[in-house]
Structures are given as structure tokens and as C-alpha cells.
Amino acid sequence: MKGVDHLAHERNKTEFDVDAMKIVWAGSRHAFELSDRMARLVASDPAFQKDGRIRLGRKELFKNTLRKAAHAWKRILELHLTEEEAGWLRNFVDEPSFTDLHWGMFVPAIKGQGTDEQQQKWLPLAYKMQIIGSYAQTELGHGSNVQGLETTATFDPETDEFVIHSPTLTSSKWWPGGLGKVSTHAIVYARLITNGQEHGVHGFIVQLRSLDDHMPIPGITIGDIGMKFGNGAYNTMDNGVLTFDHIRIPRNQMLMRVLQVTREGKCVKSNVPRQLIYGTMVFVRQTIVADASTALARAVCIATRYSAVRRQFGSQDGGMETQVIDYKTQQSRLFPLLASAYAFRFVGEWLKWLYTDVTQRLQANDFSILPEAHACTAGLKSLTTTATADAIEECRKLCGGHGYLCASGLPELFAVYVPACTYEGDNVVLLLQVARFLMKTVSQLGSGKKPVGTTAYLGRVQDLLQCCCDVQTAEDWLKPSVVLEAFEARSARMCVARAQNLSKFENPEDGFAELSADLVEASVAHCQLIVVSKFIDKLQQDIPGKGVNRQLQNLCYIYALNLLHKYLGDFLSTGCITPKQASLANDQLRSLYSQIRPNAIALVDAFNYTDHYLGSVLGRYDGNVYPKLYEEAWKDPLNDSVVPDGYHEYIHPMLKQQLRNARL
Ligand SMILES: CCCCCCCCCC/C=C\C/C=C/C(=O)SCCNC(=O)CCNC(=O)[C@H](O)C(C)(C)COP(=O)(O)OP(=O)(O)OC[C@H]1O[C@@H](n2cnc3c(N)ncnc32)[C@H](O)[C@@H]1OP(=O)(O)O
């Protein structure tokens, strides 16, 4: 049987309406139609082809990215695409570039932290790309500790300007994307100093390069920080280094929504909390959660299709060997990742809703849910990116040796994706933020303050500390209330135990530092509970399409029960479940794998990825893996000649030497 036939046969086994699932995955019919149209537009345009990208040297690679970004912008203008359509188009071009920072951080920072006048002045320029912006926060010496940044912005009342300066080597801006070679402007984060007094870190709009000849403004030193992990991958991005030698900017270029500096240099606080200065990070972390499901789904799509094509062992009487997807070990590694892709999709959808809600409340001067929005975006960004990076690597292993070939698409996907565990906040640092939020919530329980939102379950802590899981059969694990209670009880018990340990320390900060590794575990438990509960909420919605809800239920329980299995130590040590119940959960998990098996290919087809976007020979829609892999190998530049360059200098003399030695 040819690869093509393998997948056709697989698709015939499907037990649900794939087109309906495509809409569930996309979020709505509108989102599906729009993303589908943009994906096809990009895939059919030869200017966006990706072949051979990994073989390009840095300069060629970077120029190629500039070409694609310019072509994308041209098409966006020619086709009069909406902002939403343009976002999808850039997404499917599938190459990190300066435009990510321009649209993803520079514009949102002005929108979130700029006054109305600042928005009116700068946004039209940015929307028309008459200026290109970066987000320059991190420095050589400090990234996580934002309040430790060293760049200064000193107000000069004589000229009504700020003087932006890099006082030390470690104050050099380091990492901002798009900064190295492209951006004309940046939001630069610096310590505000007026009348000799410090007022914390704030954002400033600074012009970096001439709009005529692209040369740096005198006093600015700027360049690229060098090659990063992997071939191709994130090297399409010009992450930059930047220093300022007393650069002057007008006073009205400080983003002043949180704090205004008057003509006299007086600081006037608005009613907006200081934390709004961190608002752009909250926005981007929320988008990163949605992106995690996309990246994970790509890897899972490749590994699932290839697992159905690949056969090893089990042949009897010269018959067919077993498809590797039929091995229980393969299923137990692959299907939880498939379930995670769906789980992250739905929690991403919910987080987007939460972010929209927070934004509306902020506009109405209601800041009450900002701490929760921060904890949720930080925690879920951490949880989903860590899981996705690990999952891409697992998918590579699931594809055996061929997964290691660049033609599988997985090495590049991993290299592009893995920095998501670091940028927008190191994942451990972010979990520590969640832990602070959880400990604060627990400490306020006695005062009668009722926790709301994602911590509402902590309001039932007394019940959760005592509850006993009443699972008696494997089927009992298919009740949403049972699963939810087990996850709530585990998280509540971990939080309370950590809070009790913290209370033994005289100085809470010393306690927090000493117990930080345990605290991070509690944060993970809390974030996993959020994902499980949002998946369960999704199942309660009226989801049209034959068999769709059934598949989603199976995926939801696979996600939850696999976590229960993986973190069994937590569940058992906190007494949420018994070893017998854990064993029943495992029995149920195996049964769920068998139920998902015939639908696996259709469940990845529902992602609706084009072959262009997947960029993988192993993950091709038609399953025609071997002929294409063979064809691909011959494209390698090493195969341009039969006898390699270097033969005459290095191989031939060696062989001759061996011959001479042998004769002696
Ligand atoms: C339209 C298209 C969309 C496309 C999207 C494209 C996405 C593009 C992606 C491109 C890829 C890469 C770009 C990468 C960019 C970057 O990496 S930018 C740099 C990011 N840097 C970080 O994330 C730094 C991490 N560090 C921090 O966030 C903070 O410094 C930290 C929170 C760790 C500590 O802050 P401190 O103020 O020093 O300390 P603390 O006392 O702990 O906090 C005070 C107080 O503030 C609350 N808080 C902290 N952060 C936030 C926040 N973000 N929002 C709201 N509130 C926050 C904290 O809980 C405390 O509250 P409390 O009540 O006083 O306890």
C-alpha cells in the first residue's frame, strides 16, 4: 500500500464531522473562513515559498525575510485586507520578522500606555508603516527584573526634553526583535529622573534611525546581537543591541497614561495603577497562549500523520507490518499531546475573552481584576509554552530517525518555538508571580475576602481539604464533577500546605525564596486546573456537528487523566485520590486512547493546516512520505556533485597515505 492510500483509509474510519470540528478549532465560522482564505493565499503565492530556507546563510536569510515582509505588506494594501486578515496573512508567512514586534508590541504599547494625543499622533504613522517600531525593554544586565533596568531618562526643564542615556555596558538594550537592522523607532524602557528624583521605569518613544537614509541618529549605537539557536529558525529576526549617548527627545514622547511629567518636571499620577506599565506584556502573553496551541498542533499533526504511514514489525506471512500509531506506547505519548493542543486552544480562547473584559473594565476605571489577569496570563503563558516546547521535541522522537531530518519540519519548529519559554518572561519567574498571587489569596481567606474568578475554588477550601474522591469504577472518571474536584482539591491542598510552610518564617520574603521550588509546583497545579476547567466549560456549550462533542469529551478526559497520571505524586501525597482510584484512571485512559485511535487523523485534519504552513514531508496531507523524502534528499547542496568538494585536498591524500603505509 502506498502512503497516499494509508491516509485515505484512515480518513474513512472517522466517526465525526470534520468540517464542524474545523470551525470549533478556529473558534467560529468567520474565523475559519478567514484563516482558510489567508492560508491558501499565502500557500499559492510563490513569493512566500519556504523551501531551502534552512540552507541560507544569515545575510541571505535575513534579506529573504525582508523581501517576504515587504511582499506581504504589498498584498495587504493591494487586497485592502482588514487588520484581522492581515494578521492571519503574516501568521501564515511563517517567518519571525520585525513586523511581529511592530504589530505585536510597539502598536499595543502605544495603545495601552499612550495618552489620547499620543495615540492620535503615533498610531496612524505606525498603521501605515511610515515608522517601524520595536519594544526595547530588556538590557544586557537585566531582563526579568524590569525595575533593575539601568537606562536613564532624565528630564531637562530648560529644553523640555528627556535625555536618554546608557550609563553602563550592562545597560545596553539587548534582545529586542526588529531592532538590530530594521526599526526606525522603539518604545524604550528607562528609569525616569526628574528634579534629581527617580520615579521608576517608564516607556519612551525614541527615534533610532533616520527616515531618509536609515542611518542611526547621532549618539545611537545599534546592531544585531548575533546568530541564535538552530538553522533558519529565529535567525530571520534581527534581535538587536542599542546604546544611547545622551539622546534628547521631546517631553511628550514619554508614554504618559500612568504618570504625567509636567513642563516643570513635576510628576502627576493618574488614577491608573502603576502596573499598567507592564500592560503590553499581559497582552502579548495572552496571544502567546493561543500561539502555543498552533505550534503544538503543527507538531502533533506531523507526528500523527507520519505515525499512521510508518510501519514497523508485526508482519506475518509477508503481510503488512504494524502502523506505529497502533502501538500503545506510541498512543500514550502522542494522544495526550493531541489532547493538549485542543486544551490550549480552548484556554487560549477563554484568555482572550478575559483580556477583552479586563481592557473594557480598565477603560471604565475598574482595575479590580488586573491582578487575576496578570496571574492568568503569566501562568498560562508559562504552562503552555513549556508543554509545547517539550511536546515538539517528543513529536520529533515519535517520528524516529526521520524526525531528526530538517525535512520533517520539526527541528526548525522546535528552534523557532523554544525561546517562547524565555521571552515575554522566563517561565519560572512567571510561575513565581502566580505563586505570589495564590499565597496572597490564601492569606486573605481568613479576613472574609471571597476569592473570585479562577481562584473561586479556594473559597471552598475547607470542603476541598476534606473531600474524598468517590470513584469506584473506571467509568466514574468520565464525570466532569469528579475530575474537577480532584484537580481543585489537589491545587487547594498544595496552596494551603505552602502557605502553612511560609507562615513558619519570620520574614515572608525569606520564606518565599526558601520555598520557591515548592511554590512553583503549586502554581503549575493551579494553572493545570484552569486548563482542565476551561475545557470542561467548553463541553457544556452547544457544539454542532455529528460526533464532535464526543471527540472533545474524549480529548478532555485524556488531557486531565494523563496529567493525573503524570503528577500522581501530587494527587496521592495530598490524599485527593487513592492508589486504587489512580489505577482506575489509568484503565480509563487506555480505553480513551482506543476510542481516539480511529479518529486521530481526522482530529489533526481539523487544524486545517496547508502543506505549505506545515512545511513537513512527514506531515503531508496525502501521506506520500517516502518518495518525497527521497526527492528532498537529492536537493541537498552536498548532492550537487557526486564527488564532494574537498575530496582532492583531504580524502584523496589520506587514502594515498594509507596505501603507502600498507605497502611499507
Ligand atoms: C496583533 C498581533 C499580535 C501578534 C502577537 C505577536 C507576539 C510577538 C511575539 C514576539 C516574540 C518575542 C518578543 C519578545 C518580547 C519580550 O520578551 S519583551 C520583554 C519581556 N520581559 C518580561 O517579560 C520581563 C519579566 N518580568 C516582569 O514581568 C516583572 O519584572 C516581574 C513581574 C517579574 C517583577 O515585577 P516587579 O515590579 O519588579 O515586582 P513585583 O513586586 O513582583 O510586582 C509588583 C506588583 O506588580 C504586579 N505585576 C507584575 N507584573 C504585572 C503585570 N504584567 N500586570 C499587572 N500586574 C503586574 C505584581 O503582581 C505585584 O502586585 P502586588 O499586588 O504588589 O503583589
Ligand SMILES: Cc1cc2nc3c(=O)[nH]c(=O)nc-3n(C[C@H](O)[C@H](O)[C@H](O)COP(=O)(O)OP(=O)(O)OC[C@H]3O[C@@H](n4cnc5c(N)ncnc54)[C@H](O)[C@@H]3O)c2cc1C
Ligand atoms: C528570542 C528572544 C526574543 C526576545 N525579544 C525581546 C524583545 O523584543 N524585547 C525585549 O525587551 N526583550 C526581548 N527578549 C528578552 C526576554 O524578554 C528576556 O530574555 C526574558 O524576559 C528573560 O530574562 P533574562 O534574559 O534576564 O533571564 P534571567 O532572569 O537572567 O534568567 C536566567 C535564569 O535565572 C532564573 N531567575 C531569574 N530571576 C529569578 C528569580 N527571581 N527567582 C528564581 N529564578 C530566577 C530564571 O528562571 C533563569 O533560569 C527576547 C528574548 C529572546 C530569547
